Amino acid sequence: MTERNPIEDACNLISRRKFLAGLGAAVTVAACSNQGISVYQQADTVSGAYQAPGALAPSSLPTPPRGTVPVTDRTLVVIELGGGNDSLSTIVPLNSRYRDLRPTTAIEDPIRLDGDVGLHPALTTVADRYSSGQVAIVEGLGIPNPDLSHFVSMRRWWDGTSTPDHTGWLGRYLDASVGYEHILAGISVGPGPSQALLGSASYVVGISDTNGLASGFPWWVDDPRDFAGVWSGFAPAHIPVSELDPVRKAIAATATAQNRLQRSLQPLQDALDAIEVDTYSIEGQLALAGALIASDVDPRVIYVHGNSDFDTHENQQYRHGELMGQLDRGLNHLFAIVEAAGMEDRVVAMTASEFGRRPEDNDGGTDHGTASSHLVIGPRVAGGRYGETPSLSKLDEDGNLVHTVDYRSLYASVLDGWLGAGHQDILHDQYETLPIFNA
Amino acid sequence: MYSERERTAHVIRRLGLGSNPRLVAEHSDPASAIAAMLDLPFDQAQLPQVDPPADWDSVDYSLLGEHLMPWWMDVIGSGEQPLIERLVWFWHDHFAISGEKADNSYILLKHHETIRAHATGNFRAMLSAVISDAAMLWYLDAIESTAETPNENLGRELMELHTLGVGNYTEEDVKEISRALTGWVINEPHWEEPGFQYDYAPPWVALLDPERHDTGTKTLLGNSGTLGLADVVEILLDRPETGRHVAAKLYKEIIGLDAPPATAQRLGKKFAETYDIMPLVREIVADPAFLSDEAIRAKVRSPLEKVATILQGLPLAEDNDPSSVHWILNKLNYLPLHAPNPAGFPSGEGLLDPARLLGSFELLYLVRNLDDEEVAAIDVFEALGVYDVSTETRALIDRFPRPGLQLGLAFGSPEFMVV
Numbered sequence: 001m002t003e004r005n006p007i008e009d010a011c012n013l014i015s016r017r018k019f020l021a022g023l024g025a026a027v028t029v030a031a032c033s034n035q036g037i038s039v040y041q042q043a044d045t046v047s048g049a050y051q052a053p054g055a056l057a058p059s060s061l062p063t064p065p066r067g068t069v070p071v072t073d074r075t076l077v078v079i080e081l082g083g084g085n086d087s088l089s090t091i092v093p094l095n096s097r098y099r100d101l102r103p104t105t106a107i108e109d110p111i112r113l114d115g116d117v118g119l120h121p122a123l124t125t126v127a128d129r130y131s132s133g134q135v136a137i138v139e140g141l142g143i144p145n146p147d148l149s150h151f152v153s154m155r156r157w158w159d160g161t162s163t164p165d166h167t168g169w170l171g172r173y174l175d176a177s178v179g180y181e182h183i184l185a186g187i188s189v190g191p192g193p194s195q196a197l198l199g200s201a202s203y204v205v206g207i208s209d210t211n212g213l214a215s216g217f218p219w220w221v222d223d224p225r226d227f228a229g230v231w232s233g234f235a236p237a238h239i240p241v242s243e244l245d246p247v248r249k250a251i252a253a254t255a256t257a258q259n260r261l262q263r264s265l266q267p268l269q270d271a272l273d274a275i276e277v278d279t280y281s282i283e284g285q286l287a288l289a290g291a292l293i294a295s296d297v298d299p300r301v302i303y304v305h306g307n308s309d310f311d312t313h314e315n316q317q318y319r320h321g322e323l324m325g326q327l328d329r330g331l332n333h334l335f336a337i338v339e340a341a342g343m344e345d346r347v348v349a350m351t352a353s354e355f356g357r358r359p360e361d362n363d364g365g366t367d368h369g370t371a372s373s374h375l376v377i378g379p380r381v382a383g384g385r386y387g388e389t390p391s392l393s394k395l396d397e398d399g400n401l402v403h404t405v406d407y408r409s410l411y412a413s414v415l416d417g418w419l420g421a422g423h424q425d426i427l428h429d430q431y432e433t434l435p436i437f438n439a
Numbered sequence: 440m441y442s443e444r445e446r447t448a449h450v451i452r453r454l455g456l457g458s459n460p461r462l463v464a465e466h467s468d469p470a471s472a473i474a475a476m477l478d479l480p481f482d483q484a485q486l487p488q489v490d491p492p493a494d495w496d497s498v499d500y501s502l503l504g505e506h507l508m509p510w511w512m513d514v515i516g517s518g519e520q521p522l523i524e525r526l527v528w529f530w531h532d533h534f535a536i537s538g539e540k541a542d543n544s545y546i547l548l549k550h551h552e553t554i555r556a557h558a559t560g561n562f563r564a565m566l567s568a569v570i571s572d573a574a575m576l577w578y579l580d581a582i583e584s585t586a587e588t589p590n591e592n593l594g595r596e597l598m599e600l601h602t603l604g605v606g607n608y609t610e611e612d613v614k615e616i617s618r619a620l621t622g623w624v625i626n627e628p629h630w631e632e633p634g635f636q637y638d639y640a641p642p643w644v645a646l647l648d649p650e651r652h653d654t655g656t657k658t659l660l661g662n663s664g665t666l667g668l669a670d671v672v673e674i675l676l677d678r679p680e681t682g683r684h685v686a687a688k689l690y691k692e693i694i695g696l697d698a699p700p701a702t703a704q705r706l707g708k709k710f711a712e713t714y715d716i717m718p719l720v721r722e723i724v725a726d727p728a729f730l731s732d733e734a735i736r737a738k739v740r741s742p743l744e745k746v747a748t749i750l751q752g753l754p755l756a757e758d759n760d761p762s763s764v765h766w767i768l769n770k771l772n773y774l775p776l777h778a779p780n781p782a783g784f785p786s787g788e789g790l791l792d793p794a795r796l797l798g799s800f801e802l803l804y805l806v807r808n809l810d811d812e813e814v815a816a817i818d819v820f821e822a823l824g825v826y827d828v829s830t831e832t833r834a835l836i837d838r839f840p841r842p843g844l845q846l847g848l849a850f851g852s853p854e855f856m857v858v
Contacts, residue, residue, distance in 0.1 A: 151540045152580070166780055192772070193794070206794065215797040220808040221843035227800070230844065231851045233835045247739070247853045250791035257793050 064172070064425040066179035066201060072420055074346045075293050077302045077334065078170070078196065079282065079327070081353040083311030084150065087372035088359060089320050091137055092118045097392040098359075105316045105361040113137075116389065122324035125332040126375065133383035135375060136436040138410055140387045142371035142403020146355065150311070150368075153354035158196040160411050161428045169411055170301050171199030172426045173419060178202060178300060183257045187292060187299045189285045190306030197303050205257060208306075209279045209288065210269045212261030213254075228255050264295045275333055282307050282323070286330030286349075290337030293347055300419075310353065314365035327351075331377060348378035348418050348437075350410070359392055360399055370396070371403035374410060376436055380418075386434045406431055413437075440732045445827040447472045449735045452858045453693050454724070455521025456528055457747025458824020462518055469730055476522050477721060479559060483523060484514045486552060491642040492545055494628040502544035503776065507551060508765040511775070516750030526558040526716065528743065528775075529692050533685075534569045534601060535778035541577040545643055546625070547776045550574035562685060562714040567672050570597060573625045573645040579781065581623050582645075586653035589617040596781045602675040604684035608660065615657040619666040622652025676714065683707030686719055693720070694729050695737035695858075702726065736857040739790045742773035744858055745802055745850075752822045754807040763805060771798045791856070800847055814842035819849040828854050 088098065092110040094117060099106045110118025111127045117137070119127050129135045143156050160169025167175075170186065178185040179201050186197045188206040197204040207213065217224040232255035235241075235248040244252060268291040277284040282304065289302045312320050331349060338344045356372030371390050388404035396402050409431045412423035417437035424430050441449070448463045454476040455462070466472040489506065492498045515524050531554055538547050553572050557565035569575055576582050576593065584590035594616035598608045608616075625645050626637045640646045647667070657666045662674050675681055686706035690698040698706070710719045728734055740748075746764055749755075756763075768774045772795065778784055809817075819836075820828050836848050849855060 149540075149580075166782070203793075213793065213797060216801045216804075217847065218803050218806075218808065218843070221800075221803060221847050222841040223844070224847075227844065227847060230835070230839055231848060234832070234851065234853055236831075245853070246788050246791060247856045250788070250793070250796060251851070251853070254793035254796045258797065 064176040066176060066181075068425065069173065069176040069419075069421045071177050072300070074348070074418060075299055075302065076170075076414060076418060077286070077289050077293075077304065077347065077349040079286065079330075079349060079351045080194070080196075080303065080305040080307075081310045081323075081327075081351055082154070082305060082308035083353075084153075084355045084357055084368055085310045085351070085353040085372060086312060086316065086320055086357040086366050087353075087374070088356065089316070090120050090123070090324065091139070091373045091375075092120065093389070093392060094118055095392070101360045101392060103361065104364045105366060114385075117385070120321070120324045122321055123328045125328045125335075126377065129335075129377060130383060134379055134381050135377050135383050136381050136386055136434075137373055137375060137384070138386045138405065138413075138434060138436070139373040140371050140390045140401075140404030141374055141407045141410055142355075142390075142401070142405070143407055144403075146370040146400070146403070148355065148368040148370075148398075148400075150308075150354055155195075157352055157354055157407065158194070160196075160408055160426075163428060166198070167200055168194070168196035168198045169415075169426060170196050170303065171202060171204065173199075173415065173421055174202035174204075174301065175199035176426060177419075177421065182298075182300070183253060184260060184297050185300040187297070187302050189288055189292075189302060189304045192306075194303040194305045197301065203253070203257070205261070207261065207265075207288075210265045210272060210291075212265045213258040214262075215258075228258050231255065261297070264292075264297045268292075268295055271337070277329075277333065281326045281330075283326040283330040283333065286327075287333035287337065290334040293338050293343060294341035312357070312365055313362070313367060316361070316365045335377075344379050348376060348381060348414070350374060350376045350414060352410075356401065358398075358400055359395060369400045371401040376410075376414070380438055382436055382438045386436055405434075409434060441735050442827050443468055446730060446735065448824050448826055449730070450476060451521070452744070452824065453695070453729075453738075454525055455518070455747075456515055456524045456744055457518070457521075457751045458858075459518045459521065459748070459751040460821055460824045461751065462521070463824060463826075473724055477724065479522060479717075480520050483520060484510075486510055486548075486555070489545065489548060492628075493642075494633065495630070498543055498545060500544050502548055503538070504762045504765040507548055508775070509762060511551075512746070512750060512764045515747045518751050522720070523559055524747075525692075526720070527555050529689065530554050530558050530565065531775060532778070532783040533688065534575065535781055535783035536574045536578040537777050537779070539777060541574045543573075543577075543643075546573045546577065549643070551776065559717055560715075562710075562716055563672070563676055566601065566676070567669070570601070570620075570672070571623070571645055571668055573643060576623050576645050577625060581620055582625055584617065584621045584623070585651040586618075586621050586655075589614075589621050589653065591617045593617070594620050597671075598675065600782055602681040602684065603678055604680055607678070607680040607684075612660055615659045615666075616671055618653040618655070618657050619659060619671050620668055622647050622649065623668070624648045624651065676711070679707065679711065681707075682709075682711030682714075686710045686723075689719060690723050690726075693723050694726065694734050696728060696734055702728075736854075738858050739787050740856055740858045741784070741786065741790055742768055742771040742795060742799065743775070745799060745855075746805070748823055749802055749805050752824055753805075754809065754813075755805060756807045767798075767801055767804065770801065771795050796851070800850060802850065803843075803847060806846065809842055809846070811842055814845065819846055820852075820854070823849060823855055825849075825852075825854045828852075 089107050092107045107120060109121050111121060112118045113130060126135055147153050158168045174186045183203045184205055186204045188194045188197055188204060193204040193206040235244055235252035241249055241252050271291055272287055275287055277287050279288055285304045289304055292299055292302060335344060338347050351374045353372060356369045357366035358369040390401040390404055408427050411427060412431040413434045413436050415421040415423040415426055416433050446469045447466050448458060450469045450472040451462045452458050536550060550572055553568045557568060579593035579596055580590045581593040591613050595613050599605045623645055626635050626640045626642055628635050635642050637646060654665055656663060659666060659674050683703050687698040687703040706722055773784060832852050832854055836845050
């Protein structure tokens with residue numbers, strides 16, 4: 001845990017001012033070393049003190065109870081390309097229709113994968129792994145009755161169900177597998193816990209850097225380093241956790257998580273310092289994800305989020321190109337770190353985003369769209385192209401792509417094929433799965 | 440089981456926001472505290488008015504952090520109108536919205552004014568005002584809802600969360616209510632030229648655009664006609680489920696326990712006669728359950744209640760920026776006008792997540808650095824409005840006789856985490 005120091009206080013002040021300049025800058029708060037820390041445990045919707053009578057629990061479909069899904073030693077890393085990634089500039093069609101629709105933003109020099117598509121030129125690591133059969137490209141993913149609002153579409157990607165119940169698809173997976181037994185099974189790397197990880201019977205820990213769950217104290221609080229240790233005395237160790245009241249249980253869980261993260265994360269700092277990455281870009285977030293997997297934290301799901309700069313309404317070629325470079329370098333760090341630990345066979349990374357962008361560009365940028373393509377990467381992936389490429393000629397009435405594959409088919413494929421979870425109970429419906437993993 | 444002072448403090452904590460030790464000290468027993476809390480001040484504090492922004496570029500995004508929140512927190516901290524502030528917060532949570540989506544600070548400010556204007560008045564008037572309020576219509580997608588493509592978000596939440604409660608309507612009712620609520624828009628500025636899109640209406644208000652409204656016949660809960668928003672409000676308020684749902688929710692807010700079905704039935708029926716809010720509050724407070732041992736400390740203290748308690752009971756940091764509270768509540772995922780979902784803010788064990796627990800220690804930034812003598816001169820628990828403290832808690836704190844640590848531990852003690 002960190003002690004207050006003048007740099008942090010300055011940092012604190014700066015982020016506070018930036019934050020106050022506009023709520024939209026909330027991410028800045030997380031950008032100071034001891035700020036972006038949070039853990040979330042959603043209330044058990046039945047025993048929570050107040051829910052609008054019947055509002056949540058009865059309308060919720062049951063989460064499969066703990067133990068119905070086997071616990072695996074594998075880890076899934078989800079990379080959220082927030083804001084709506086332009087997948088037509090990520091996985092680039094090699095036809096003239098694309099170039100006609102994109103007079104100002106067409107990617108001129110994609111890395112050709114085959115006669116139909118290429119990758120953004122910054123995605124060199126991805127291209128190398130594609131040629132060695134470790135990348136699945138899933139095309140045409142979208143939401144039925146698409147909505148062009150970031151908020152609505154992101155919510156659907158987080159929920160992964162057509163009957164939203166305020167839990168996320170990965171939260172329900174954690175509920176059904178590790179439950180409350182593994183406090184660090186679900187980790188968000190970003191400005192707070194991702195809603196995709198919110199369950200009703202499991203924990204989510206959100207961290208933004210190797211400070212883990214450090215808490216901030218004013219300078220006059222004497223020696224905050226031993227604070228958590230003293231504070232955990234409210235949950236006496238000689239009494240089993242199961243016999244504690246909810247408040248003391250929460251104190252015990254929090255102190256445990258903080259202690260474990262502190263112990264596991266400190267050794268990682270040197271490794272991350274050696275790579276010299278900014279922990280607040282996707283690149284650094286993915287390096288931190290790799291370090292977490294290689295440590296004894298043993299996470300099941302890491303959700304990298306908080307970078308919503310993919311909303312490239314303007315100056316797309318430069319901005320999107322920078323982001324593609326960060327993504328590619330980040331994936332390189334992630335796999336390099338887990339390979340050095342000999343754990344690469346236990347890791348798969350996939351991308352997600354609320355929507356793709358409109359095929360016809362708009363003066364150097366693109367507007368909100370619908371269907372998009374996503375990447376699934378790892379040594380155990382059965383490389384190749386999956387799904388069905390949406391037509392660039394037959395667009396919907398708003399000029400957007402018509403999706404060919406339900407986005408939950410991607411989730412179902414990962415839940416079944418990677419996490420061994422059986423997707424129907426978790427997604428509350430049955431979807432087509434794609435054979436994107438080697439047996 | 441609890442001391443008379445703890446029981447008096449219970450009244451203050453539940454009928455106001457925050458423990459306010461000064462108020463507790465003014466009363467010798469719970470009955471006297473109840474009488475004082477129910478006696479609303481004649482002059483309520485008024486939020487200074489702000490001119491509507493003339494165009495998009497003039498929207499001032501610091502309005503919440505630097506105008507509304509400092510004023511609001513001052514009113515709470517002053518302890519002058521505790522029951523009003525409890526009810527303002529209750530209705531804010533009941534009619535939850537989020538500026539994450541309805542991203543316009545002026546519209547959010549107006550939403551707060553609407554809630555405040557009706558908080559101790561009449562639920563019928565409040566419901567009409569809130570569901571034709573720009574922030575609510577925006578947050579629940581009603582401004583996208585047209586005769587051709589009705590959006591079901593507002594209609595569903597209006598029945599499920601704001602009035603009837605889940606299970607008291609059919610999916611067909613959701614479709615029909617959504618048709619009845621089509622056509623509402625916000626009077627926004629033009630993008631390229633001066634002026635607003637509906638020049639006959641005040642800027643930024645919500646209004647019905649007849650060209651977008653479904654004028655056909657609808658049937659909602661057995662009532663047929665060319666229904667619009669006003670009809671919807673009447674139909675929903677005529678259903679006995681609405682009075683019961685809202686009364687039971689306010690019972691839980693104040694007493695902290697689930698209302699027994701017969702009590703909910705009785706309170707709801709009486710409430711629905713007029714939908715006047717204060718008579719319902721008086722009925723609930725008069726219920727013997729309110730002062731029962733089960734009710735005392737039955738709720739988890741929310742981040743806002745912690746802030747209120749600090750503002751009311753502790754010496755505040757001299758360099759306290761008035762917007763500090765806004766910042767810390769945002770960090771604790773409990774920023775007013777930014778609910779996580781339409782059902783409102785978490786409560787109960789949902790507030791006991793490690794992030795909020797650890798983050799709560801940063802509330803100490805609101806407090807002045809007290810020297811040893813000052814800490815020795817106050818009882819930190821009494822300053823926090825907590826009177827019955829277990830010997831275990833006292834013993835743990837006494838083992839670490841350093842002022843900052845003691846205050847931090849008092850913040851993190853089981854006794855302070857509940858109200």
